[in-house]
Amino acid sequence: MANIRDVASRAGVSVSSVSNVLNGRTDQMRQETLVRIENAMLELNYHPNRAAQQLKTGHAKMIGLLVPSIVNPSFAALAREVDLAAKNNHGYRVLLGNTYREEDEEQAFLTDLMSHGVRGVIVVSSSIEKSHFSEAAENGLVMVNYDGSSVTDAESNQILYDSVSMDNRQAGRIAAQYLIDQGCREIAFVTETTRTISRCHKIEGFLALAAEKGMKTHARVIEGKATKAYGDTEMVELGNQLAATIGELPLKPDGIVAINDVLAIGLIAGLRSKGIRVPEDISIVGIDNISLSGLITPALTSVAPPLADMATIMVERLISRLNSPHINAEEFLFTPTLVVRDSVIKRPG
Amino acid sequence: MANIRDVASRAGVSVSSVSNVLNGRTDQMRQETLVRIENAMLELNYHPNRAAQQLKTGHAKMIGLLVPSIVNPSFAALAREVDLAAKNNHGYRVLLGNTYREEDEEQAFLTDLMSHGVRGVIVVSSSIEKSHFSEAAENGLVMVNYDGSSVTDAESNQILYDSVSMDNRQAGRIAAQYLIDQGCREIAFVTETTRTISRCHKIEGFLALAAEKGMKTHARVIEGKATKAYGDTEMVELGNQLAATIGELPLKPDGIVAINDVLAIGLIAGLRSKGIRVPEDISIVGIDNISLSGLITPALTSVAPPLADMATIMVERLISRLNSPHINAEEFLFTPTLVVRDSVIKRPG
DNA sequence: CTGAAAGCGCTAACAA
DNA sequence: TTGTTAGCGCTTTCAG
Numbered sequence: 001m002a003n004i005r006d007v008a009s010r011a012g013v014s015v016s017s018v019s020n021v022l023n024g025r026t027d028q029m030r031q032e033t034l035v036r037i038e039n040a041m042l043e044l045n046y047h048p049n050r051a052a053q054q055l056k057t058g059h060a061k062m063i064g065l066l067v068p069s070i071v072n073p074s075f076a077a078l079a080r081e082v083d084l085a086a087k088n089n090h091g092y093r094v095l096l097g098n099t100y101r102e103e104d105e106e107q108a109f110l111t112d113l114m115s116h117g118v119r120g121v122i123v124v125s126s127s128i129e130k131s132h133f134s135e136a137a138e139n140g141l142v143m144v145n146y147d148g149s150s151v152t153d154a155e156s157n158q159i160l161y162d163s164v165s166m167d168n169r170q171a172g173r174i175a176a177q178y179l180i181d182q183g184c185r186e187i188a189f190v191t192e193t194t195r196t197i198s199r200c201h202k203i204e205g206f207l208a209l210a211a212e213k214g215m216k217t218h219a220r221v222i223e224g225k226a227t228k229a230y231g232d233t234e235m236v237e238l239g240n241q242l243a244a245t246i247g248e249l250p251l252k253p254d255g256i257v258a259i260n261d262v263l264a265i266g267l268i269a270g271l272r273s274k275g276i277r278v279p280e281d282i283s284i285v286g287i288d289n290i291s292l293s294g295l296i297t298p299a300l301t302s303v304a305p306p307l308a309d310m311a312t313i314m315v316e317r318l319i320s321r322l323n324s325p326h327i328n329a330e331e332f333l334f335t336p337t338l339v340v341r342d343s344v345i346k347r348p349g
Numbered sequence: 350m351a352n353i354r355d356v357a358s359r360a361g362v363s364v365s366s367v368s369n370v371l372n373g374r375t376d377q378m379r380q381e382t383l384v385r386i387e388n389a390m391l392e393l394n395y396h397p398n399r400a401a402q403q404l405k406t407g408h409a410k411m412i413g414l415l416v417p418s419i420v421n422p423s424f425a426a427l428a429r430e431v432d433l434a435a436k437n438n439h440g441y442r443v444l445l446g447n448t449y450r451e452e453d454e455e456q457a458f459l460t461d462l463m464s465h466g467v468r469g470v471i472v473v474s475s476s477i478e479k480s481h482f483s484e485a486a487e488n489g490l491v492m493v494n495y496d497g498s499s500v501t502d503a504e505s506n507q508i509l510y511d512s513v514s515m516d517n518r519q520a521g522r523i524a525a526q527y528l529i530d531q532g533c534r535e536i537a538f539v540t541e542t543t544r545t546i547s548r549c550h551k552i553e554g555f556l557a558l559a560a561e562k563g564m565k566t567h568a569r570v571i572e573g574k575a576t577k578a579y580g581d582t583e584m585v586e587l588g589n590q591l592a593a594t595i596g597e598l599p600l601k602p603d604g605i606v607a608i609n610d611v612l613a614i615g616l617i618a619g620l621r622s623k624g625i626r627v628p629e630d631i632s633i634v635g636i637d638n639i640s641l642s643g644l645i646t647p648a649l650t651s652v653a654p655p656l657a658d659m660a661t662i663m664v665e666r667l668i669s670r671l672n673s674p675h676i677n678a679e680e681f682l683f684t685p686t687l688v689v690r691d692s693v694i695k696r697p698g
Numbered sequence: 699c700t701g702a703a704a705g706c707g708c709t710a711a712c713a714a
Numbered sequence: 715t716t717g718t719t720a721g722c723g724c725t726t727t728c729a730g
Contacts (some may be wrong), residue, residue, distance in 0.1 A: 001463070001488065003707055014717040019709055028715060051409065051466040052707035054400040055722050062444070062465070069429060071640060076425045080418060083447050093461055095411070096445045098432050112442055114350070116411070117400040139350065236644040262644070269646045291420060295585040295611070296645055297618045352723055363701040368725055377699060401723035404706050 002044035011040035022048055054117040062093050063318055064113040064121035068101045072232050073290035074260065075124060078146065081311035082122060089312065090319055099125065100228075103132060110136040120318035122146055126196040128161065137161070142321045144314045149197035150331045159329040162317045166305035167333045168198045172205025174338050175257040175285040175303050176219070180210070183347030184255030184283055186218045190242055190267060191259035192235070193225045199259060202287065206257055220253075222246065232262045239266015240273075246282075247274040254282055254347065261286035261293045261302055268296070268343070283344035287336075299341035306334050351393035360389035371397055403466040411442050412667055413462040413470035417450045421581050422639035423609070424473060427495065430660035431471060438661065439668055449577075450474070452481060459485040469667035471495055475545040477510065486510070491670045493663045498546035499680045508678040511666045515654035516682045517547045521554025523687050524606040524634040524652050525568070529559070532696030533604030533632055535567045539591055539616060540608035541584070542574045548608060551636065555606055569602075571595065581611045588615015589622075595631075596623040603631055603696065610635035610642045610651055617645070617692070628694035638688050648690035655683050 004022075008015045013033060020029065021037045040046070054060040065082055067075040079096065086092035095118055097109035106125060110132060113121055120142045123133070128143070129151045137143060143161045145151075150163040172189070179187050189206045191199055203221055210219030224242045226234040239258070243266070246252065258264035264286035268278045278284050278298060286293060289304030313332055321327050353371075357364045362382060369378065370386050389395070403409040412435055416424040428445065435441035444467055446458035455474060459481060462470055469491045472482070477492070478500045486492060492510045494500075499512040521538070528536050538555045540548055552570055559568030573591045575583040588607070592615070595601065607613035613635035617627045627633050627647060635642060638653030662681055670676050 004709095005707080015708080016710075016718080017716060020716090023709075030715065033715080047460055047464045049404070049466070049707050050464045051400045051403040052722090053709075055398070055404050055707080055724090056709045058722080060400065060465070065445075070419065070432070071422070071425050071429050073420070073422065073425075073641075076420050076422075079445065080420050080447055083419070083445060093465065094445050096414075096428065096432060096443050098429055111396060115396045115399045116409070116442065117398070232640055233643065265641075265644050269644060269648075272646050291581055292422075292614075292641055294582065295614050295618065297621055299618075353725095354723080364724080365702080365726075366700060369700090372725080379699070382699085398723050401706090402725075404708090404723080405725045407706080 001049075002046045003049065004046075006044055007037065007040045007046050010044060011036045013037060058117065059119040059322060060117035061091060062095050062116070062118045063315065064095045064097060064109065064118050066097045066099055066106060066109055066121055067124045069098050070096060073262070073292055074288045077290065077307055078124070078311065081307045082315060084308070085311045085315040090315060092315070092319070101125070101127075103127065103130065107132040110141060114139055114141060120144075120322050122314050122318065123148070123161075126194075134160070142318055142325075144318055146310070146314065147198050150329075159331060162314075162321070162329045162332070164310050164314050164317075164332045165198060165334070166310070166336045168201035169205035169208070171287055171303045171305075171336045172202040172207075172257070173209040174205075174336060175287065176206045176209040177213075178285060178301070178338055178340075179255035179257065179283060179344065180213050180215065182255070182283060182344050184253075185215075185347075186251060186253045187215065187255040187257070188220050188222050188246075188253040189257045189259070190222045190239075190246075190263065192238060192263070193223045202257075202259060235260065235262040236266035236269070239263045239268075240270035243267050243270025243274060243276075246271065247276060252276075252282070255344070256282055256284045258284060258286050261288045261290045261300055264300055264302075264343075265292070265296060268298070268300075279343050279345035283347075285338075285344060289339050293339075294341065298343045301341045301343045302339050303336045304339045305336050310334050350398075351395045352398065353395075355393055356386065356389045356395050359393060360385045362386060407466065408468040408671065409466035410440060411444050411465070411467045412664065413444045413446060413458065413467050415446045415448055415455060415458055415470055416473045418447050419445065422611070422641055423637045426639065426656055427473070427660065430656045431664060433657070434660045434664040439664060441664070441668070448474070450476075452476065452479065456481040459490060463488055463490060469493075469671050471663050471667065472497070472510075475543075483509070491667055491674075493667055495659070495663065496547050499678075508680060511663075511670070511678045511681070513659050513663050513666075513681045514547060514683070515659070515685045517550035518554035518557070520636055520652045520654075520685045521551040521556075521606065522558040523554075523685060524636065525555045525558040526562075527634060527650070527687055527689075528604035528606065528632060528693065529562050529564065531604070531632060531693050533602075534564075534696075535600060535602045536564065536604040536606070537569050537571050537595075537602040538606045538608070539571045539588075539595075539612065541587060541612070542572045551606075551608060584609065584611040585615035585618070588612045588617075589619035592616050592619025592623060592625075595620065596625060601625075601631070604693070605631055605633045607633060607635050610637045610639045610649055613649055613651075613692075614641070614645060617647070617649075628692050632693035632696075634687075634693060636685075642688075643690065647692045650690045650692045651688050652685045653688045654685050659683050
């Protein structure tokens with residue numbers, strides 16, 4: 001592999017000129033020199049050694065992506081969008097870490113990122129307020145929290161990390177509104193018990209909208225505990241289990257919002273095995289719009305976050321803050337949209 | 350961040366002794382020295398700078414994972430297993446690249462890996478015989494091909510890359526056998542048109558088993574072209590489309606093997622919308638056993654590759670060959686198993 | 699058994 | 715406008 005000296009000597013210039021080209025400092029450079037250097041790079045099939053750049057500058061052209069599990073379709077979709085945004089807009093690559101929502105794994109991944117010279121990481125974790133994150137931040141790791149709470153420093157009253165999420169309250173509202181508009185008169189929000197911030201907001205939005213529509217007493221929350229919190233298998237099992245609960249309810253809902261699509265899929269299967277049809281007996285709206293939702297029967301109507309936009313902003317913020325550490329952390333909220341498919345049916349008023 | 354010199358001075362030894370510890374050359378070292386060094390590391394919370402190691406040694410503690418798209422559940426599952434094997438067995442991390450089965454993207458990813466000091470990559474690509482792979486190999490990149498053909502060098506008649514796949518012929522046989530055992534008398538293999546090696550083998554296995562059971566004239570291949578070859582959405586659409594074809598067949602099959610689970614899911618949806626019930630009218634077996642398959646209705650019976658074992662071997666081979674470049678490439682075939690769920694029904698003989 | 703020192707490829711002062 | 719050079723943190727050879 002050719003190095004910067006090979007390029008310099010081939011172009012008949014010094015290494016610093018080549019380095020200047022590599023780092024975009026070409027404004028002061030004679031056009032002809034630039035061309036010679038660029039040609040030399042091409043001819044030698046030169047690619048700068050990232051490890052060396054990294055050793056020198058302290059950071060790699062990589063960002064970390066910390067997810068509970070890449071097997072969860074929502075996070076896989078996120079990973080794809082992050083990879084695209086990082087690569088196409090900035091020439092960065094993605095180092096992946098599955099943490100199974102375990103602190104040890106999160107901790108270990110953050111440490112590994114640091115040793116690999118990665119200084120920016122997108123974090124999907126419901127416990128970003130924990131100390132391993134603040135320690136990493138102190139060591140110079142820049143973080144963006146996806147779909148989590150924003151954490152405020154007790155002393156400075158300053159947001160600690162960028163936070164990017166879909167407007168979860170809005171998501172809850174959109175789902176509730178659609179069910180009501182389609183004629184549902186007894187609605188329920190079905191969720192896993194553990195209350196992350198984003199779950200709380202979804203529930204709030206759902207209940208608030210129902211109240212505004214005068215359906216306060218006809219909107220409830222139904223919940224159950226999953227064995228593990230990161231996987232899809234467990235969510236589907238929970239869906240099955242909650243379907244049983246719902247089947248035995250004296251007053252059955254005619255419309256359900258599920259906390260996420262995977263739970264919705266489990267619910268549909270569970271309800272069906274109880275002889276309850278979706279959407280004829282109960283309409284269902286999911287949240288997340290995973291790609292499989294369009295593929296099942298009935299195709300699932302779902303509230304979709306604008307993932308590509310969110311990924312773009314996350315990568316952008318990460319890289320800006322790497323270059324200008326003084327930039328204050330901010331919170332970004334994205335408006336979700338409803339993707340209408342077949343799991344909700346119009347009911348007579 | 351503490352560096353090796355800080356550790357050395359804290360422990361009262363030279364940097365080379367610390368380096369010796371880092372690299373496991375402790376056999377000649379006085380126990381007491383070792384302990385002092387280890388303590389110093391702990392006290393300073395020292396983590397070696399990977400970039401520096403890499404610059405020196407030429408390779409990073411990372412492996413690359415090249416997949417068509419992480420959104421495809423089969424590859425997401427693979428990614429998880431690879432991440433686990435790399436991290437837990439060897440302390441390696443995974444650099445992810447989505448290539449959408451495009452040569453440019455594959456090429457770019459391989460180049461980026463090299464510049465990042467990554468010397469080993471797991472490749473999921475149906476075109477590993479193309480020149481961008483052999484060029485990368487010449488530049489010192491070690492590759493393992495997942496679920497692909499093994500490529501033999503024309504001159505040396507030597508396998509070029511390690512290749513790890515499930516025994517695809519076996520997979521086709523298992524699926525066909527199960528359908529026949531359950532009483533199917535007119536079976537079909539449904540697939541996307543493009544013939545990768547692994548697809549060919551599945552079809553071969555399917556047809557061979559049928560022939561052995563005296564059902565040669567009652568086993569056929571039904572195929573259609575997908576718009577794109579990497580996604581799940583397109584596969585599902587293809588499933589829908591092929592369901593229409595099947596619906597109009599004068600002699601309908603009573604058992605179908607789908608080339609993969611996603612296609613199977615599309616088929617089920619498509620058949621259902623044509624009023625054909627699964628499994629009552631047609632039994633279906635998928636291949637790949639993605640986690641979603643257990644979640645749909647009917648839960649899909651599927652032929653499963655032993656992913657975790659395969660990932661373990663792939664990572665192991667990669668790292669062995671990095672350390673001992675003389676090791677010859679080999680081909681590894683893993684036996685699949687049938688995961689029985691609800692999409693196949695027992696028919697009276 | 700331990701230490702000194704060269705150098706991996708690059709960046710960015712600083713000098714010219 | 716371009717060149718010279720120190721040094722980023724580590725590994726490894728060679729001396730002691």
